[in-house]
Amino acid sequence: MSHPQAQCSLIPCPFLVLNMIIVAASLLQLPGFGLAVDERYANCGNVSCGNMNVTFPLWIAGGEDYCGHPSYEVECQEGVNLVATMRSQKYKVIEIVREKQSLTVVRMDLLENACPQQEGDFLVDYSLFNYTASDLNVTLFYDCTSQSSTDFRSFNCSMDNGPQSNLLGTSSSPPNDYGQPVCSSSMTAPVLKSSYSDLVSNAIGADQVLKGGFEVRWTLSMGECTSCIASGGRCGINRTTEKFSCFCSNGTYESICPVLAAGVPTNNQAPAPEALSRTPHLFDFSPMIFRSTFLDP
Numbered sequence: 072m073s074h075p076q077a078q079c080s081l082i083p084c085p086f087l088v089l090n091m092i093i094v095a096a097s098l099l100q101l102p103g104f105g106l107a108v109d110e111r112y113a114n115c116g117n118v119s120c121g122n123m124n125v126t127f128p129l130w131i132a133g134g135e136d137y138c139g140h141p142s143y144e145v146e147c148q149e150g151v152n153l154v155a156t157m158r159s160q161k162y163k164v165i166e167i168v169r170e171k172q173s174l175t176v177v178r179m180d181l182l183e184n185a186c187p188q189q190e191g192d193f194l195v196d197y198s199l200f201n202y203t204a205s206d207l208n209v210t211l212f213y214d215c216t217s218q219s220s221t222d223f224r225s226f227n228c229s230m231d232n233g234p235q236s237n238l239l240g241t242s243s244s245p246p247n248d249y250g251q252p253v254c255s256s257s258m259t260a261p262v263l264k265s266s267y268s269d270l271v272s273n274a275i276g277a278d279q280v281l282k283g284g285f286e287v288r289w290t291l292s293m294g295e296c297t298s299c300i301a302s303g304g305r306c307g308i309n310r311t312t313e314k315f316s317c318f319c320s321n322g323t324y325e326s327i328c329p330v331l332a333a334g335v336p337t338n339n340q341a342p343a344p345e346a347l348s349r350t351p352h353l354f355d356f357s358p359m360i361f362r363s364t365f366l367d368p
Contacts, residue, residue, distance in 0.1 A: 111137060112318040115305040120147035123167060127306035128291050137307045137316070140291055142199055154179065158194040165284050172293060173203060175263075177284030185278040186213065186228035186235060192259045193285075200287040206261045209280075212238040212245060212254035224270060226277035239277040241267075261285035295326055302327035 115138040118125045125131055130139025131147050145164065146154040153164040155176060162176035180187055195202065212223070214235045223240035238246060238254065246253055266283035269275045275283075296306035299317035304327060309316045319328035 108320050109318060109322050111135075111307060111316075111323060112305055112320050114138065115307055115318055120145075120153040121151035123153050123164065125153065125167075126169060127296055128289060128293075129167070137310050138305075140308055141310075141313065143289065143291070157196045157200065160194050162284075171203075171288065172291075173286050173288045174200075175284050175286050177282055181281050184228050185226055185281050186237070187258065193261055195287060198290070200289055202261055203286045203288050205263055205265070205286045207241070207264045207267050208259055209239055209241055209262050209267065210243050210257055210259055211281075212240075212257045214256060215246065215254040217246075217253050224277045228278070237277075239270075239280065298327050302329075304328040 114135045115127070118131060118134060118138060120131060125139075125145065125147075127138065128140035128143040129145050130136055130143065131153075132144050133147075136144075146156075148154050155162050155164055155174065161179040163179055163182060164174050164176055166175040167173075168175075178187070178193060215225075215238050216236075222242050223238035223246055226237050226239060228235060228237060240246075243259070245257060260281065262280050262285055263283050266275065266280045270277060270280050295315045295317075299306050299315075302317070302319075304317040304319045304324070307316045307318050307323075308314070309323075315326070317324045317327055321328075
């Protein structure tokens with residue numbers, strides 16, 4: 072009895088196998104196959120300090136500087152504390168809310184001691200950050216001899232000359248006894264309205280209001296970044312041109328990640344020059360014809 076026997080026709084079997092291997096390797100470079108991911112796309116994902124994720128426009132000193140805007144550098148101290156510097160003052164970042172473009176921060180010198188170790192009011196760089204509607208200005212009066220008004224709440228802290236009695240209130244007018252000042256110094260501080268409400272209701276003390284920090288909103292426009300993220304990319308900066316870049320799994324683009332069809336951007340958007348060498352290309356094969364011929368013995 073004869074048995075059918077398959078033979079390769081038109082294309083030698085070894086050549087066919089080689090082509091199949093090349094096609095498979097090329098497909099693995101496409102987004103979604105996950106093996107040939109762009110380096111910048113990978114490096115700008117899952118950046119953290121302690122339990123806090125750090126994303127554009129922030130970037131951590133000593134890390135990949137293209138993952139954030141040059142003006143929004145932060146530090147990761149001891150691997151757990153995220154610290155921002157504004158006009159020479161250091162602030163611990165308590166919370167980041169990307170949807171609001173906001174940071175909740177507290178001055179580092181007030182974390183352990185409600186008496187400031189740095190002189191002067193709280194400083195914010197208005198070219199980078201603004202206060203938000205969640206904030207309220209209070210005045211801190213230090214080294215007070217008496218509390219003459221119920222508008223102020225007292226708290227204690229220690230300075231070089233020993234413990235001090237101090238006052239916190241929303242009034243900028245210094246407390247006085249019959250026209251005589253009763254405090255030796257003062258400064259203005261932003262706090263969260265919610266924290267001050269807790270103080271008024273006696274839920275927390277004045278020192279805890281200060282340690283609760285205040286909220287700032289970064290002023291950098293996030294329109295391009297929002298579009299980049301929506302297209303599946305991660306935001307960054309071209310450090311040569313200082314312009315925005317969208318890092319995608321298959322390369323770097325100027326604004327958004329293109330939808331790929333056979334490796335070609337469908338929106339006619341050209342990749343950024345720095346990404347051309349990393350943009351995957353598929354081999355263009357002519358159609359291969361296969362024929363199985365069953366031969367009788």
